[in-house]
Amino acid sequence: MGGERIAIVGAGCTGLRLRTPEASFRELVFQAAQKAYADAGVRPQEVSAFVSVAENYNEGAAIADEYVPDQLGAVLKPVHAVAGDGITGLASLVMQLETGQLDIGVIEGHSKASNVLHPAHILALALDPIYTRPLRFHPHYVAGMEMRAFLAATGNTQEQAALAAAQNRKNALANPLAAYGASLTVEQVLASPPEAEPLKLGDIAPPADGAVVLVLARESMLGTLKGKPVFINGIGWSQDTPNIEDRELHRAAYAEQAAQMAYRMAGISDAASQIDLAEVDDTFSYKELQHLEALGLAPPGQAGNLLEAGVFSPQGRLPVNVSGGHLGCGYAHEMSSLRSVLEVVLQLRGEAGARQLPGARVGLAQSWRGIPTASGAVVVLGRE
Amino acid sequence: MEQKIRGGTSLTDHALTAGEALLTHWQVKSDYRWDAGAALSRFLEGLKHGQILGIHCPQCRRTLVPPRVFCERCFRPLEQWVPLYDTGKLITYSVSYVNWDATRRRTPEIPAVIELDGASPGIGILHLLGEAGGSLSEITARLGAGTPVQAVWKPAAEREGAITDIRYFRPVGG
Numbered sequence: 001m002g003g004e005r006i007a008i009v010g011a012g013c014t015g016l017r018l019r020t021p022e023a024s025f026r027e028l029v030f031q032a033a034q035k036a037y038a039d040a041g042v043r044p045q046e047v048s049a050f051v052s053v054a055e056n057y058n059e060g061a062a063i064a065d066e067y068v069p070d071q072l073g074a075v076l077k078p079v080h081a082v083a084g085d086g087i088t089g090l091a092s093l094v095m096q097l098e099t100g101q102l103d104i105g106v107i108e109g110h111s112k113a114s115n116v117l118h119p120a121h122i123l124a125l126a127l128d129p130i131y132t133r134p135l136r137f138h139p140h141y142v143a144g145m146e147m148r149a150f151l152a153a154t155g156n157t158q159e160q161a162a163l164a165a166a167q168n169r170k171n172a173l174a175n176p177l178a179a180y181g182a183s184l185t186v187e188q189v190l191a192s193p194p195e196a197e198p199l200k201l202g203d204i205a206p207p208a209d210g211a212v213v214l215v216l217a218r219e220s221m222l223g224t225l226k227g228k229p230v231f232i233n234g235i236g237w238s239q240d241t242p243n244i245e246d247r248e249l250h251r252a253a254y255a256e257q258a259a260q261m262a263y264r265m266a267g268i269s270d271a272a273s274q275i276d277l278a279e280v281d282d283t284f285s286y287k288e289l290q291h292l293e294a295l296g297l298a299p300p301g302q303a304g305n306l307l308e309a310g311v312f313s314p315q316g317r318l319p320v321n322v323s324g325g326h327l328g329c330g331y332a333h334e335m336s337s338l339r340s341v342l343e344v345v346l347q348l349r350g351e352a353g354a355r356q357l358p359g360a361r362v363g364l365a366q367s368w369r370g371i372p373t374a375s376g377a378v379v380v381l382g383r384e
Numbered sequence: 385m386e387q388k389i390r391g392g393t394s395l396t397d398h399a400l401t402a403g404e405a406l407l408t409h410w411q412v413k414s415d416y417r418w419d420a421g422a423a424l425s426r427f428l429e430g431l432k433h434g435q436i437l438g439i440h441c442p443q444c445r446r447t448l449v450p451p452r453v454f455c456e457r458c459f460r461p462l463e464q465w466v467p468l469y470d471t472g473k474l475i476t477y478s479v480s481y482v483n484w485d486a487t488r489r490r491t492p493e494i495p496a497v498i499e500l501d502g503a504s505p506g507i508g509i510l511h512l513l514g515e516a517g518g519s520l521s522e523i524t525a526r527l528g529a530g531t532p533v534q535a536v537w538k539p540a541a542e543r544e545g546a547i548t549d550i551r552y553f554r555p556v557g558g
């Protein structure tokens with residue numbers, strides 16, 4: 001990085017749940033913000049920049065970012081709403097702090113997925129209104145086509161994708177923040193109802209509610225803060241064409257590009273050996289395998305084999321989604337990848353409880369914005 | 385629809401109905417089940433019983449309505465509930481001849497911000513005014529900043545725990 005380094009100095013999360021009828025989204029964010037501020041030893045009055053990630057249609061309100069300030073203590077402060085995934089929002093906050101004009105920044109993400117009664121209708125609105133939507137497919141068909149193309153091109157198998165789902169659901173059992181911990185076999189995932197073949201219901205991260213707030217600061221501020229810093233060593237993001245039919249559906253080119261950008265910044269030349277743990281987008285089971293290869297954490301065509309060999313298990317050489325990932329924690333809209341970042345922060349701080357990995361020094365979190373996009377981001381985090 | 389705007393030519397109604405212009409219609413089921421949360425749920429429950437509830441921040445010494453479980457200024461959790469009066473005074477209002485969906489109204493409606501008695505100065509709720517006259521001149525003669533108003537409630541049996549349990553506020557006295 002060019003200027004001063006930026007660190008995550010505080011993190012707060014409500015935990016993910018299938019439903020949260022006891023609290024409004026404002027109250028969820030307030031709970032997460034209270035925890036994050038206490039963790040960082042910062043009062044919201046000291047924060048100079050706020051970022052929020054949200055999607056209007058998921059919020060059920062137009063210009064939903066207008067609802068952000070109160071629950072963060074951000075009234076009459078600079079608030080920047082990013083219509084993108086959590087790590088893309090994080091990149092925006094990092095750039096704001098990198099200007100040197102602002103000392104402490106906060107990012108929030110939240111999900112009230114349980115309040116959206118017809119999510120397929122909302123997803124359908126993301127498809128091109130003239131060219132794609134009139135065909136009236138369920139948007140999951142994009143994932144089904146991608147999965148088929150990916151498996152065919154790389155030699156990874158449907159069973160290996162199902163194993164990713166089973167392993168992440170199992171990992172989630174050790175994570176009190178996760179909503180969908182379960183002991184599942186590969187056979188059970190494969191026997192789940194077909195959604196858009198080869199994609200099955202068991203391959204899809206189910207929705208969850210929750211809120212995450214992170215506090216960031218410039219390195220020169222660290223002396224005055226009590227939170228254990230985790231440094232943002234590199235961050236990158238990328239976006240492919242919206243034309244589904246023009247993309248190389250077997251590849252996650254956006255993740256390759258985002259990783260190269262983040263690795264350049266972090267000085268990573270051999271990701272598989274330099275990264276100790278990764279939280280990788282697994283909104284669909286095959287996406288974990290596809291993303292591992294795009295990130296260079298598995299050689300082309302080898303993600304499934306390495307998964308079977310236990311390389312990505314919590315006891316393996318490169319633990320992946322030890323939190324349970326989105327399949328185990330729940331898919332929480334744009335907040336999802338902030339939850340991934342939170343897991344890496346907790347692991348690097350040695351505060352991950354029963355799922356703590358020994359000696360983790362460098363971690364990676366990666367986001368995908370979900371169907372029908374081909375955009376995402378990567379952040380490399382380090383203890384120093 | 386056929387007037388020219390800054391040199392351009394607007395679409396005619398005919399172009400839309402005759403299929404000369406690309407027109408898409410997509411019916412979306414955008415239904416949401418709102419978790420109103422701890423603060424607003426209690427506020428709405430109060431309305432059902434003909435009561436307007438506020439909440440007090442001892443740090444800022446402000447009594448807030450609608451209530452919230454945190455103070456957006458000092459960021460403290462709030463729990464000191466305060467019943468407010470259903471009377472107050474006008475902060476400002478507008479005489480509106482358009483409905484929410486931009487259709488024209490023959491008789492105006494009067495959206496207003498009302499500072500409730502018992503709430504802190506400047507803390508207002510947004511509602512409608514009624515019984516304030518039919519024409520613009522009658523209304524503006526009757527209403528001004530500071531005009532005292534009182535809630536007109538739906539009958540108890542018709543209240544459902546919604547902001548519309550108050551039909552409108554009407555000017556009183558003066």
Ligand SMILES: [Zn+2]
Pocket residue numbers: 441442443444445455456457458459460
């Ligand atoms: Zn206060």
